Amino acid sequence: MNKNKFSIKNIPGWAVMLAIFGVLYLTGLHTEAIGQVQRLLLATGIKNADVPETLQNPDANAVADAAAVANSEMAGAGFQMVDLDGKQVGFESLKGKVVFMNIWATWCPPCIAEMPNIQKLYDKVGSDKIAFVMLSVDEAGMEKVKRFIDKKGYTFPVYMPAGQLPQEFYSNAIPTTFIISPEGKIVAKQEGMADYNTPEVQEFLQGMAGK
Template sequence: MVNKENSKERPRMEKLLRSIRNNAFSLIMGTALIVMLVNSDAKSFVLRQMMLTGLFNANIDEKDASEKSVGTKIDFNFEDENGTVQNTTSLRNKVVFINFWASWCPPCRAEFPSIETLYLTFKDNPEVFFLVINMDSKLSTAKAYLNKEQYSIPLYTSHGGVPKEIFSGALPTTIVLDKDGKIRFHHTGFANYSGDGFLRQIGELIKE
């Protein structure tokens, strides 16, 4: 009697094991997706791995016909960590890299190492200015995140309104201004700003 029961159970167990094996990939991917959706660090890690493919390398030469702001001038006020307020007009004759970001934003976290690399490459060049504008509710939160990750790029906040033509509220948003204050690059979403091509293009803007 026992042998008959065992013989009936064996096919059921084998079928169950086959089902688990066949669906293992789906289970793993489903679990990874859930983790990515609920965990900012996990999501930023996955996005950072995607950036390594090269598909998200920033390119100033690419012109998006739908991006009407390219070629126009912008002016707005910004404030440094000491409370000093400036206007972007004071940055004429410099190439200006502007990035709107927040520490809670996974795509912002994903691209930030590349921004830090870009900053370290040009930080000693007087013809380049990095205007990294934090959108956290508290600047101390952003500073704590940068300290934790050992990033050295300085932080700013917007002071008053920012033209909607360049920042609609989507994070991250990145703009590059030439020395005349004209927009030469405007991108919404994460990207890699440490690629050789982008570094070369920034160098070319400096020479203009």
């Protein structure tokens, strides 16, 4: 009897995991798989987005101060974006609205993990006073981004840069999310994934929008 007969039971666990990951990588499914795991992490509530305490309940003085700078230059002034229909949009056209801007990419598992909750937030607060800018920095091109969005069924507005990102939107991490006031000032910045579909973020956005 051959004691060296091959058996799948003899394959080390690490080799099985390596093989599985290799298949996922070759098929392009590894990003989705990692994103799903990270989505479970978000569901625990330990990665909820931070809301600036000083802006949770803006008082009359804060509103007056904001009005005083309403005519100043907006963050991202001069920046041009392209939507998924190929239409060029100036970032400055959003001045006067609260802007929720998320910088993401299809190859980024944390980006994929937080997107379902961003869609839920958009469904709840998206309006003519609150604008969502889901800014893809994919270098593979617009068609890949469109396929991804269509596959997922997301309805929030998606754009791609038509030029270099303004310096104020640079970040050491992806995803990165910015919240910009109607006056064009960055009032919150979150690097890395987070759950934005929380009562705190909803109230924060609606409070700045005056709803």
